[in-house]
Amino acid sequence: MDRLILKGMEFYGYHGVLPQEQHLGQRFIVDVELSLDLATAGRTDDPEQTVNYARVFRVVEEVVTGAPCRLIEAVAEKVAGAILEHFPVSEVLVRVKKPGAPVPGHFAYMGVEIRRRR
Known part of the structure; x- marks a missing residue:
């Protein structure tokens, strides 16, 4: 399966278990990989045969900057x-990274990765 990749999208959100995370907020970095057949788009050079990156960015932004999660x-x-829900993909891989996690020590980020299929 082919993939469209949007990597390193940065947003400010208010997610976290601790009260200060929900009050002050912090930066989140999100990567998504969308699995779909891109052969027709590649052969025809037709933007209608693929997924609009800008729309994907906006959907991710709405979630991350929207209602807080713990x-x-x-x-x-x-x-x-x-x-x-919004795009004709068979599978999506999502990485959410929290570079400012309130954990003592030095690290690039803490995060999760999930894969969901239709």
């Missing part, structure tokens, strides 16, 4: 559901 697992689940 868990990034819930954020990832909402992103996956919205993509499956």
